[in-house]
Amino acid sequence: MEREADPREVFLSFLQREGLNVTRSRLAVLEALAHLPKHFEAAELWGLVRPRVSAATVYRTLELLQRAGLVRKVEFGEAHAHYERTFGREDHGHLVCRRCGRVWEFPTEASRRAVEEAAQEQGFFLKEVVIQGYGVCAGCRAREGPGV
Amino acid sequence: MEREADPREVFLSFLQREGLNVTRSRLAVLEALAHLPKHFEAAELWGLVRPRVSAATVYRTLELLQRAGLVRKVEFGEAHAHYERTFGREDHGHLVCRRCGRVWEFPTEASRRAVEEAAQEQGFFLKEVVIQGYGVCAGCRAREGPGV
C-alpha cells in the first residue's frame, strides 16, 4: 500500500528546496485547491482567494504548483487553460464533450504503456502523457441527436 | 487498399454542401497547406498567403478546413495553437520535447482502441483521440543533461 505525501508538505519542501519563501498568498492558493473540482480554470481558483490574492499571483503560484508536481495544466480545446490536481489521483485520460464541455475520466495504463514504448525507442525522457478523446457525450446525444 | 479522396475535392464538396462560396482566398489557403510541414502554426500559414489573404481570413478558413476534416488543431503546450493536415496520414500520437519544441510521431492503434472502449462504455460518441507525451528528447538530453 503506497502512501502519498501530504500536498502541503510537498509544497513546503518544494519551496524550501528552491529557496523560495512560504507566503500567505501561496498557502492560500494551495488551500483553495481542496475546494475546487478535479478540473478547474485559473479564474475559478482566483475566485476563491480574491481579493486577498491578485490574479497575477494566482498565475505565478499555479506555475510553482506545477513545478512541485501538485497540479497539471490540461487542455480541453477551449481558449483558456484548465488545471487539475495531481495528488490523490490515478493515471487517467479524458473524454471531453464538445457540446457541454463536461469531462469523463478513464484509466489509461495500457495506452500509457504504448506511449512509453514509443518514447523508449526514441530515447525520449517521458515526463507526462496526455490521452484525450473528443466527441459528444451520451447526455448531449440523447438531448440533441447524434449531430456532429 | 483504401484510396483517400483528393483534399481539393473534399474541400470543394464541403463548401458546396454547406452553401459556401469557392473563393480565391479559400483556395489559396488550401493550396498553401501542401507547402507546410506536417505541423504548423496559423502564422506560418499566413506567411504563405500574405498579403493576398488577410490573417482574419486565414483563421476563418482554418476553421472551415477543420470542419471539412482536412485539418486538425493540436496543442503542444505553447501559448498559440498548432495545426496539422489530416489527409494522407495514419493515426498517430505526439512526443513533444519541452526543451526544443520538436515533435515526434508514433503509431497509436493499440492506445486508441483503449480510448474507444472507454467511450463505448460511456455512450460517448468519439470524434477524435489525442495521445501525447511530453518530456525531453534524446538530442536535448545529450546536449544539456537529463535535467527536468
Added chain:
DNA sequence: CTCCATGCAAATCTTTTGCAATCCT
C-alpha cells in the same frame, strides 16, 4: 442582383510583466 466573403482595425480575453511597495527569513 443578392448574399457571402474579405480586409481592416478595433476589440477580446487570458496570461505575463515592470516596478514600487511590502513581506519573509
Added chain:
DNA sequence: AGGATTGCAAAAGATTTGCATGGAG
C-alpha cells in the same frame, strides 16, 4: 537588512469581430 514576493496596471499576443466594400453564383 536584503532579497523575494506582491499588487496594480499596463503589456502582450493570439484569435475574433463589426462594418463597409468587393466578389461569387
